[in-house]
Amino acid sequence: QVQLVESGGGVVQPGRSLRLSCAASGFTFSSYGMHWVRQAPGKGLEWVAIIWYDGTNKYYADSVRGRFTISRDNSKNTLYLQMNSLRAEDTAVYYCARDIRDGYYFDCWGQGTLVTVSS
Amino acid sequence: QSVLTQPPSVSGAPGQRVTISCTGSSSNIGAGYDVHWYQQLPGTAPKLLIYGNNNRPSGVPDRFSGSKSGTSASLAISGLQTEDEADYYCQSFDSSLSASRVFGGGTKLTVL
Numbered sequence: 001q002v003q004l005v006e007s008g009g010g011v012v013q014p015g016r017s018l019r020l021s022c023a024a025s026g027f028t029f030s031s032y033g034m035h036w037v038r039q040a041p042g043k044g045l046e047w048v049a050i051i052w053y054d055g056t057n058k059y060y061a062d063s064v065r066g067r068f069t070i071s072r073d074n075s076k077n078t079l080y081l082q083m084n085s086l087r088a089e090d091t092a093v094y095y096c097a098r099d100i101r102d103g104y105y106f107d108c109w110g111q112g113t114l115v116t117v118s119s
Numbered sequence: 120q121s122v123l124t125q126p127p128s129v130s131g132a133p134g135q136r137v138t139i140s141c142t143g144s145s146s147n148i149g150a151g152y153d154v155h156w157y158q159q160l161p162g163t164a165p166k167l168l169i170y171g172n173n174n175r176p177s178g179v180p181d182r183f184s185g186s187k188s189g190t191s192a193s194l195a196i197s198g199l200q201t202e203d204e205a206d207y208y209c210q211s212f213d214s215s216l217s218a219s220r221v222f223g224g225g226t227k228l229t230v231l
Contacts, residue, residue: 035220037165044121044208044222044223044224044225045157045165045208045210045222045225046222047219047220047221047222050220059217059219060217061219062216095164095165100170103153103155103170103171104152104153104211104212104220105153105155105167105170105171105210105220106155106157106165106167106210106220107167107170107176108167109164109165109166109167110164111163111164112164
């Protein structure tokens, strides 16, 4: 079955960096675009970034553009999110999610990893 | 401030029917982009509930249904059950933003 497992979250000081990973299994990873979506404590869902199936195109939310970088390694079935210059407002659970391009929606989600930005 | 607008909360008794609205604009729902719905049970990841306005993934009970008209969409839940108590999010695509998927702010459903 399709499985997405995030890792790499933790507590980090403002201005520092963190890299999240999302290990995919149960499907042909290289055939699907992938997203990062985040959820601040007690808040709603916020789309963060998308990377196309082959890594050729990447798009970001205004709130993270220039600070976050989405990437993927199709040989390792893994999605990444490099987060630099972290701010308190980046504190959230970060989910990876599989893209359904024809309909612009997410059909599978990981369990999430918590990132806390605090001094 | 979410791009799509949902009521913060709705409630209903077991067995009743409730609806959750999702209002967008001419750059997302009104532009013809589909609306999708996700259910988030307490402490868990979101789960796809409705896709393409009114389609249910395998395993989702037919008590859940969706509709779309103009710049708005709705999620209906009939025969409410206690296990339906969760947060519900609508989602669409917005052409004014780069490849942007947009969400509603979420609606907390309480089963009385």
